[in-house]
Amino acid sequence: MTTPNERLSQAETLQFLAAHANNPPYIPExxxxxxxxxxxxxxxxxxxxxxxxxxxxxxxxxxxxxxARAESDKHRNERDELKxxxxxxxxxxxxxxxxxxxxxxVADQLAYAIAPAEAIxxxxxxxxxxQNALDIVTPAAKVDELKxxxxxxxxxxxxxxxxxxxxx
Ligand SMILES: [Zn+2]
Numbered sequence: 001m002t003t004p005n006e007r008l009s010q011a012e013t014l015q016f017l018a019a020h021a022n023n024p025p026y027i028p029e030x031x032x033x034x035x036x037x038x039x040x041x042x043x044x045x046x047x048x049x050x051x052x053x054x055x056x057x058x059x060x061x062x063x064x065x066x067x068a069r070a071e072s073d074k075h076r077n078e079r080d081e082l083k084x085x086x087x088x089x090x091x092x093x094x095x096x097x098x099x100x101x102x103x104x105x106v107a108d109q110l111a112y113a114i115a116p117a118e119a120i121x122x123x124x125x126x127x128x129x130x131q132n133a134l135d136i137v138t139p140a141a142k143v144d145e146l147k148x149x150x151x152x153x154x155x156x157x158x159x160x161x162x163x164x165x166x167x168x
Contacts, residue, residue, distance in 0.1 A: 039051065043060060043063070107130055
């Protein structure tokens with residue numbers, strides 16, 4: 001680059017200035033800090049349009065965006081899976097509640113077939129009609145068992161009597 005100095009005449013200087021008035025020449029200034037900069041490009045080599053020369057280390061913003069999108073997709077998928085699982089569990093809970101209600105209805109029918117509500121009461125925090133019905137039924141079951149034992153003993157007595165009366 002030629003700079004105006006004493007070797008140019010005033011006319012030459014004016015001519016130079018006129019020629020470059022609207023399009024001044026680019027004069028890069030020496031900058032020592034340039035030497036400490038590090039040219040950086042997309043480490044995966046995918047985003048060729050990103051390149052930077054900086055004294056700081058940068059991550060490729062497009063790679064960072066891709067990663068953020070992938071994580072967002074992953075989280076969305078996980079959320080969708082969890083929503084499905086919650087709906088499944090809701091359905092299973094509904095089925096279980098229905099089953100429980102049916103079993104309770106059957107247990108009520110059995111309990112009130114054993115004794116009326118006046119005898120065994122209604123369900124409450126202090127009263128269990130099922131247990132009350134069981135308490136009523138248990139002795140009857142024991143009576144049945146005793147009756148069977150008596151019948152078995154009678155059969156053995158009868159057999160013994162028959163054996164004794166037979167001629168030897
Ligand atoms: Zn990249």
